[in-house]
Amino acid sequence: MPGGREKPTLPSLTSVFRGANWSERETFDMFGIDFEGHPGVRPRILTVENFEGWPLRKDFQLTSRNAKPWPGAKEPEEQKPAGGAADATASAGDAPAEPQDKAQAAKAKAERAKAKAAAMRAKKAAERAEAQTAAADGAPSGGAIADSVDQFGGGDTDDEAAAAAATAGGDPTASTPEGAAEVAGSDIAKDAAAGAAQGDMDERAAQDAANEDEPVVSPDAEAEAAQGAPPLPSTSPGTEAEGRRGGAEIQSGARDAADTPGMTSDTQGLGAARTADEVPAPGPESDRPLEPQSGESSTPDGGAPLPAEDDVPVVPAQGSAAAPLASDAAPEEAEDERHGLERETLGVEGDGGSGQDSAQAAEGDSGSDQNVTQERVAQGPSPHPSPSEQTDTADRADPNRDLASDATVEDEDEGDRR
């Protein structure tokens, strides 16, 4: 073409067909081709006058595609390995790679939530064991616990945790954790209580973890303990089993999520993230559901069902297994909390109509939590969930499952459409 790529020019047809006027103006606007003899290709007919570039040229990239590649550009089989890789990095606890697309972002999110839930579970186990220790012989279990608890508290959230602990101290209803701390008679226990009360989000995760922990996992752990896992010099078999359970759970959970998105583990992980989303900022009343958990271990009933081997501190195993994950996950969440926007977007994208459901679920939670706590205080930690607890879990699980399946279905959907 005369003029080359920089200044292409063609002779105009307008002298033959008047109707060629707009066609040529459009061609100029879209391709930058000037027309000799045209009454005036400017002003640009479809775009604005100060528009830069020639939109229909192949080297012109759509603005939104600069930020994110068009997901439809990939074949279904192309997308799978990429997603798997992203999952692998996420499950390894590294900083997740730049999300390739929405579905992967959602997956990574689920991963993080899952890891966090696992960390919370581990922490709870540590707490319980520690309280056991404190109750049994009252001996402080050493600086290692403090370290691990600090790590659970996680960087930025420490302040919040401290604040939460302060409110807990001021709140008359929250005297139990303080009491527990006093029983333990050490700063470490206080730290543990603070760590546990560090915010609604964690608490929810802990709640979830507790719900799934007690009926299913504890017997396993006991069984494992009974079988006699090889004891380490410093720890008894039981605690070792407990500690390793935390670590193993995390790994297996992560693996599950990576291999089979949309499985229960993924669902729960997402669920934890999502319930956390919907809960309002931590207030004084938010500490209440935690009472029994820290209190249960201080009461004689609460301590009884746990295996006696649990007396010895769990710390070394846990510190090694759970802490890296927790320290990675916690700032991540703190970040999210500051910019709640991202998570909101996720919610909206993942599940368009979940607003009502989740609101209901949240209501149900706040209502039934009370019951659960009361029951637990009365019965101690029973291996079987109470009916209200079951319905609670079911309520929460349903919308979550929708969300998770949406996230995965979206993935498949795109493949399908392609």
Next chain:
Amino acid sequence: MTDTLSERDTGVLPGGPGEGVIVNVRDGGDIVTQDMNLNIGPQHPATHGVLRVVIDLDGEKISRATPVIGYMHRGFEKLAEARDYRQIIALVNRHDWLSAFNNELGVCMSVETMMEMEVPDRAQWIRVIMCEWNRILNHLMFVGSFGLELGAITPLFFAFREREDVQHLMESATGGRLHFAYNRVGGVKEDLPAGFLQASTKMIKVIRQGTTQYRDLLFGNEIFMARTKGVGVLPPDVAMEFGVTGPTLQATGVAEDSRVSQPYAKYGELDVPVPVGTNGDSYDRFVMLLERIDASTYIIDQALEGITAGACNVKLPKIVKAPEGEIYTRTEAPLGQLGYYLVSDGKKNPWRLKMRTPSFYNVSMMSYLLQDALLSDMIAILGSVFFVVGDVDR
């Protein structure tokens, strides 16, 4: 100076602009006027969207009119390059939102022709029926709104009454009221629901009653006649020079219709009446709409007789890829000739998809039509050159 409009007109019609109108008197007359620049739009009820017209007024006469478009430019041609052929069907639904089915059909036909795909008979019959229902839907919109723009509010209600019924009918088959996405490469999404053909037969009667009613309402209305007869006369040669198509071209007396001149789907086996006007004025353009609605009901009648049983789509490969090459497919959309120029490099998305939309060329002619017209006639002219702004800007 005498009236300049009457020179251009074929004759002075009673109540028309030539009768007893002193357009302007300058330089030596009693009245001295001053040029005025007036901006109509981009938001104006008579422009069906965001069309902006900048006019220079000499008294009451428009000395120059410049349509300014691009307010609704959404870059469909660029977007199409990033989507595969199945996604494009949903995309082209939206450039002319009043002719969604006809738009889809053009793209599907392009891909089918390139892939040398045989479309089952039943699918082709369904396409004909749906095309005509969509055409009726489109024309009813303009019948109603044109009356409204000229001050007659009842035709709008009547037209929308029928429109609603037709929309329900199409929704029963396609699931959509505006954006049907019912076409697929190789056929249609699924077969017609039970009772659709009977419902179509009934609906044809309703539509025929409706058009009779609109005629009674409007053609017995002296104001309507006075404001449309002899207003905005478009000569056929100018229309063809500007690439004007559809009812606007037919009103000038040119019997051009892609369904007849280059039949697609099952139109070759049908008797497709092509109404033509005589004067090419606003009135004729409006009459074309009503006659095209009648023609559509006549075509649907034939199609309901001719429709055969059988499959209504073909099995597609998982990824639809058009072979390397190019093709220009033209169809008769409700507003005129709709062409898709598809260039494929053998991938699943087009290398280039040029949309030749009827509204773009119809509006490009507007500056001719508005020149030397009276300001008060502008609405009658704008409203009778049927266009959808989304179709202009794409």
